[in-house]
Amino acid sequence: MTLEEKQAQLVGYWVDQGDEVVAPMSGEKKTSTRYEEATSDGLGHLTRVYGTRPVDPLERARWLWREQRRLQQETRLGIPALVHEECLTGLAAWQAATFPTPLAWGASFDPELVEEMGRAIGTSMRALGIHQGLAPVLDVIRDPRWGRVDECISEDPLVVGVLGTAYVRGLQSEGVHATLKHFVGYSASQAGRNHAPVHIGRREIEDVLLPPFEMAVREGGARSVMNSYTDIDGVPVAADPFYLDEILRERWGFDGVVVSDYFAVDFLRSMHRVAADAPEAARLAITAGIDIELPSPDAYTTLADQVRNGSLPQHILHRAAGRVLAQKEELGLLDADFTGEPAGIDLDPPGHRDIARRLAEESVVLLSNDGILPLDPSSPHRIAVLGPNADSTEALMGCYSFVNHVLAHHPGTPAGIALPTVLESLRAEFPGAEITHAPGCEVESPDRGLLAAAVAQAEEADIAIVVVGDRAGLFGRGTVGEGNDVESLELPGIQRELVEAVVATGTPVILVALTGRPYALEWALPALSAGGGVLTGLGAVNSPAPATEAEAGDAARPAAAFQAFFPGEEGGPAIAALLSGRVSPSGRLPVSLPRSAGAQPYSYLRPVLGGRTDVTSADSTPVRPFGFGLGYTSFAHEQLTVDASVPAGTVFHASVIVRNTGTRDGVDVVQLYAHDEIASVTRPLAQLVAFQRVALAAGASQVVRFEVPSERLSFTGIDGNRRIEPGRIRLWVGPSCDDEETVATMEIVSSDDPLSP
Structure with a gap:
C-alpha cells in the first residue's frame, strides 16, 4: 500500500x-x-x-x-x-x-x-x-x-x-x-x-x-x-x-x-x-x-x-x-462477495415493535399513587387528557431518534413508522370513556393563552391526566439533548403552573412526565415514609413502615405520578396499559430524582459528607432515591444471607426471600447493596453490587440468589492501585438504595489475588 x-x-x-x-x-x-x-x-x-x-x-x-x-x-x-x-x-x-x-x-x-x-x-x-x-x-x-x-x-x-x-x-x-x-x-x-x-x-x-x-x-x-x-x-x-x-x-x-x-x-x-x-x-x-x-x-x-x-x-x-x-x-469486507443487493426491507416489523413495547412497559416508573391507580377501563370515566406532550409524537423519542435528529430539518416529511401518542393510546385503552384534550401550554413557551381551556376541561372531568416534559433536539432546538444543557431543573416553560392549576380544580390528577432527564418534582410528590416507602391509599408501598397522616403533608398535589424517559414508538400504548392496570409498573429510577439544580452534581454513590449532614444547611437529598419505583402490589424482602467470609478476588454468594405481599401479580427489581464500613479511602454509603428482575404472583415467594464477584467492591487505593481491602462489608436488600429492609454482614479476608493488598 x-x-x-x-x-x-x-x-x-x-x-x-x-x-x-x-x-x-x-x-x-x-x-x-x-x-x-x-x-x-x-x-x-x-x-x-x-x-x-x-x-x-x-x-x-x-x-x-x-x-x-x-x-x-x-x-x-x-x-x-x-x-x-x-x-x-x-x-x-x-x-x-x-x-x-x-x-x-x-x-x-x-x-x-x-x-x-x-x-x-x-x-x-x-x-x-x-x-x-x-x-x-x-x-x-x-x-x-x-x-x-x-x-x-x-x-x-x-x-x-x-x-x-x-x-x-x-x-x-x-x-x-x-x-x-x-x-x-x-x-x-x-x-x-x-x-x-x-x-x-x-x-x-x-x-x-x-x-x-x-x-x-x-x-x-x-x-x-x-x-x-x-x-x-x-x-x-x-x-x-x-x-x-x-x-x-x-x-x-x-x-x-x-x-x-x-x-x-x-x-x-x-x-x-x-x-x-x-x-x-x-x-x-x-x-x-x-x-x-x-x-x-x-x-x-x-x-x-x-x-x-x-x-x-x-x-x-x-x-x-x-x-x-x-x-x-x-x-467480511475483504471477501469478494461480501455484500449483495437486498430484495426487500422492513425496518419496523412486528417483532421490533413487540420489543419496543415490552421495554417501554418495563421502563416507566410509578413515583406516587394515592390509590387512584389503576383506572378501571370498564368504568365510564370522563377523562381530560392535558399537557403539551399528550398528543405529541416527538415527545416519545430522544435526541438521537431519526424523528428528532433528522426529520426536524425536513418539516412535512412523515415519520414513516406508526407513532401513537399518549392521547391516541388512551382513547384505544379506554373505549368507554369520554376523553377530551387541551394542551394547556407549549413545552417551552411562557404564553398562558392555552391555560384556561385546559383548566375548564379539568373542571368538567372525573380524572385529569396531565402529560408534561421535554422536547428532545440538538443545540438549542429543544429542552434536552446534545447541546441543550440547563441551569434549572424545573419543568420547562409554564408546565408546573399548568399542573398546579389543574390540581387546584379539585379533580384528581395523574401526572405523566415524558422527559429526557430527571426534573425537580418535589412539589408534585408526597413525602416518603420513615422506611422509604411512598405514602399511598394502601399505606407505604414497598416499605414495612406504616404511613401516618402527619407524614402525608399537603394533599394539593397530583394523586399519582409516572416518570417515563422517552419510551419510544410504543411508549403511548405502554403508558395507557400501565394506567389501566393491564400492565403493572415495574420500572425503577436509574438516576436520583433531584431536589433542585442547586444540589447538583449529586450521586447516590456518596460518602458520609456527600449528603445531608449537620455541618451544612444545604440539603442535597433527592426527592426519590436511586432504585425507587412503585407497582400495583407490594413486596417484602426477608432473610438476607451471605457468605460469612470470602477471600479477596473470589466470588461471594447471597440469597434473599422475596414475597409478593399484595393482591396483584407483579415484578420486583431485587437490589443488593453494599457498604465498606472502614476503608483506607472514603467509600459510598451505598453501592449496588447485584440486581435481578423477579416476577411473582400475588402471595407467592421466591428465594433469589446472587453470585457476586468481589471485584465489585474494589477501589483505587491511596497508592493509585486498584484493590479489594480486607474488612467488614454491610449488605442489604431493599426497594431503593436508601432502604435497608434486610441486612447481613460479610468479612473480606486477604488472599493471593493481585487486587488484595
Whole structure:
C-alpha cells in the first residue's frame, strides 16, 4: 500500500451532509474535496448513508451496493468502505423502529431485553449493508443539567456496564460492530455543560467512569471505541495516549479500532487550542490512538505528507491502517462477495415493535399513587387528557431518534413508522370513556393563552391526566439533548403552573412526565415514609413502615405520578396499559430524582459528607432515591444471607426471600447493596453490587440468589492501585438504595489475588 492508500483508510466521507449543520463549527467547509477525488485511493468509512436525510431504505441500499462494487472495481486495492450509522434508540434511518432511550433501558433493569433489542437493531443494520453502529453511550450520569443525560443509562456504573454490555452483545451477534462512547469523562463536565472541562480526580475516573467501558471491552468484546470531546485536567482526551492507549489497549487488551467523535480531531485546533494547525491536530490524535477521523477528513489527509517530511513516524500510520484493515477483514469486507443487493426491507416489523413495547412497559416508573391507580377501563370515566406532550409524537423519542435528529430539518416529511401518542393510546385503552384534550401550554413557551381551556376541561372531568416534559433536539432546538444543557431543573416553560392549576380544580390528577432527564418534582410528590416507602391509599408501598397522616403533608398535589424517559414508538400504548392496570409498573429510577439544580452534581454513590449532614444547611437529598419505583402490589424482602467470609478476588454468594405481599401479580427489581464500613479511602454509603428482575404472583415467594464477584467492591487505593481491602462489608436488600429492609454482614479476608493488598 502507498502512503496515500493507507491514509485513505483512516478517514470517513459524509456524502449527504450538504449544508445542514449538525454540530457547532461543523458548518465550516473545511473539506472541499469532491467525493470521486476523495475515494481515488480507497476510503475508510462512509458516514451516515441512511441517517442524514430521509431516503427510501431499499433505494439507498441498492445505491450503496453499487458504490461498494465501484470501490472494489475502480480503486487499485479494491477495498470497500465500512458503513457506520447512529443506532442509540434504534437505527437512525427513515422508516426504522425507534426504541426507548437508554435512560429507559436503565429504568427497566433488564439486560436480557436490552440484548434482544440490540439484536433486532443489528438485523436491520446488517440487512442494509451497515457494519458499525455508534452506540452504546456508557457515560455515567453525574449531573442531570447536562443535555445528553437522555443518551445515558444510569448514574450507577454497574447498571451502565451490565446493560451497555448487553446491548453490545446483541448488536455484535448480528455482525455489526458496536462503538462505545464517549471514552471517557464526558458526563462529568463542569456544571453539566457540553464539551466543558472535566475537573475530577483519578479515583473517580477509575472507580466510577471507567468500569462500564472495561466491562463492555472485556466481557462484551466491543470492537470499536469513540473518544470523548472533553479535556480532563487540561488534556483533551482526543490527544491523550494515557486513556486511548495505556488504559484501553495495554491494560484492557482492546484490539479493535478507535474512531474520533465527529470533528474531534479538528477541535484540537479550533476549540481546545492545543494544535496550531490541521497537521498538528492530526499528529496529536493519531499518536494518542485515534485510528479513524470522522465524519469526513479535516486533518488526516495530511498524514502521508507528514510521514514524508519526518514529522510523523511511519509506524504510527501503519499501526492505524493495520487496525482498520483488520476490522474490515473481520467484518467480511475483504471477501469478494461480501455484500449483495437486498430484495426487500422492513425496518419496523412486528417483532421490533413487540420489543419496543415490552421495554417501554418495563421502563416507566410509578413515583406516587394515592390509590387512584389503576383506572378501571370498564368504568365510564370522563377523562381530560392535558399537557403539551399528550398528543405529541416527538415527545416519545430522544435526541438521537431519526424523528428528532433528522426529520426536524425536513418539516412535512412523515415519520414513516406508526407513532401513537399518549392521547391516541388512551382513547384505544379506554373505549368507554369520554376523553377530551387541551394542551394547556407549549413545552417551552411562557404564553398562558392555552391555560384556561385546559383548566375548564379539568373542571368538567372525573380524572385529569396531565402529560408534561421535554422536547428532545440538538443545540438549542429543544429542552434536552446534545447541546441543550440547563441551569434549572424545573419543568420547562409554564408546565408546573399548568399542573398546579389543574390540581387546584379539585379533580384528581395523574401526572405523566415524558422527559429526557430527571426534573425537580418535589412539589408534585408526597413525602416518603420513615422506611422509604411512598405514602399511598394502601399505606407505604414497598416499605414495612406504616404511613401516618402527619407524614402525608399537603394533599394539593397530583394523586399519582409516572416518570417515563422517552419510551419510544410504543411508549403511548405502554403508558395507557400501565394506567389501566393491564400492565403493572415495574420500572425503577436509574438516576436520583433531584431536589433542585442547586444540589447538583449529586450521586447516590456518596460518602458520609456527600449528603445531608449537620455541618451544612444545604440539603442535597433527592426527592426519590436511586432504585425507587412503585407497582400495583407490594413486596417484602426477608432473610438476607451471605457468605460469612470470602477471600479477596473470589466470588461471594447471597440469597434473599422475596414475597409478593399484595393482591396483584407483579415484578420486583431485587437490589443488593453494599457498604465498606472502614476503608483506607472514603467509600459510598451505598453501592449496588447485584440486581435481578423477579416476577411473582400475588402471595407467592421466591428465594433469589446472587453470585457476586468481589471485584465489585474494589477501589483505587491511596497508592493509585486498584484493590479489594480486607474488612467488614454491610449488605442489604431493599426497594431503593436508601432502604435497608434486610441486612447481613460479610468479612473480606486477604488472599493471593493481585487486587488484595
